[in-house]
Amino acid sequence: METNLVKFDSVFSIDCVIFGFDGSELKILLIERNEEPFKDWYALPGYFVEQDESLDDAAERILYEFTGLRDIYMEQFHTFGEVDRHPQGRVITVAYYATIRLNGQKDLESVSPIVKKAFWHPVNKLPKLAFDHTRIFTTGFLRMRRKITYQPIAFELLPEKFTLTQLQNLYEVILDKKLDKRNFRKKMLNYGILKELNEKQKGVSYRAATYYKFDRRKYVKLFQKELSFGK
Amino acid sequence: METNLVKFDSVFSIDCVIFGFDGSELKILLIERNEEPFKDWYALPGYFVEQDESLDDAAERILYEFTGLRDIYMEQFHTFGEVDRHPQGRVITVAYYATIRLNGQKDLESVSPIVKKAFWHPVNKLPKLAFDHTRIFTTGFLRMRRKITYQPIAFELLPEKFTLTQLQNLYEVILDKKLDKRNFRKKMLNYGILKELNEKQKGVSYRAATYYKFDRRKYVKLFQKELSFGK
DNA sequence: TAATATAGTGTATAAAGTACACTAAGATAT
């Protein structure tokens, strides 16, 4: 793999683990690399941080350049600094993750020559990824899974309007287990962060489900009071 | 402040937020700097990562060199990468935290010329710190506070043998609120991770309390089953 | 032996989580 590549002393990079949900499958955003090392491999969107930009800014810029996605709220989750993780030199990478909704219309379009294409891939049956990106993905996935148990981040993955069954499917996919329908609904509705809409599913060949949407204001209120230890 | 300092392009560093508890006060480990920039200022123990060491290794080494402490389990919690956070150039720092017990006997002793001295300082009334270390400390403190609500990390801060009242004091200091004695004891004992010892306090001028110790095996068992969403 | 200071204990109530199975409604085929 190591051809006649430039060597560098030490650089920072960013890698992004972007989760998306299409209603039934949980996906992750990958790119196909157009540059050595790991040319033609699949990888997480990620690249070097510039001298004059903060980590958060770099994450936003790189995600845009590689995939065309903008205005995605990403959160840093871990920094990977093994000595040999990059064949060209010492690269320490700060990993970010985000959860976003997949509307069919959002086309991915790279404006970077480093990227052959960007695409969504189901998180099950991930192919081998470049560098240590498989490990980065796994760490990010576990972090996201843990977070969903104490913050209802699942809403960010769903379309604007969604049914309770879709919401439950998403939880089941992420947690990888079946949940009880009645208990799930009770719990979610009790949070008080769902608005029932005056609208039902159309074009389904069975009883149409009611659509809900997410009340972002109440969500913020509810989850900003930090967990307390009780009295 | 900026004298005729070396400039560097980009480097990684480590900073450590080490919490200690002496039975009544929660403290943090600080150093007094013996080197520009911020010579004579107080700061978190932290320095540059070498080319050939991983982040975790660097954290361990730097903590030892600066304070004499060894074999401390530290956990990475955030990476700070603002462009101007270091006056000499672009320094991205990976912050670690740990919670340890303060036995009087553990003397702090720096073997580094960069450090004038290392010492424990109460987390209340922290002095102004070098660089953005106040912010790093605050982020670490909030992380630790959150963690204590779902993992009994407090045991790592206490001496080998401790009384339930000491344990409760610690929780009250960290959470900054009073807890109910009976409920606290019930909850802690219910975890099943405490062993009651056949030994009581000595030299106190009131009824002596029973000592407990922490059953690390049961602890690990209990808190390795990840939080679940229920059924 | 009285005073003081902290250790140690129980019970009733409220809230949250869990287990579990049937009816309702729309679409489609006959």
Next chain:
DNA sequence: ATATCTTAGTGTACTTTATACACTATATTA
């Protein structure tokens, strides 16, 4: 029109966990 299919939608009893609250026990010292 009616029977069939498929998913939506609902309630209740039980268990577990959290909360509120005040007195007795024991060691030390005056």
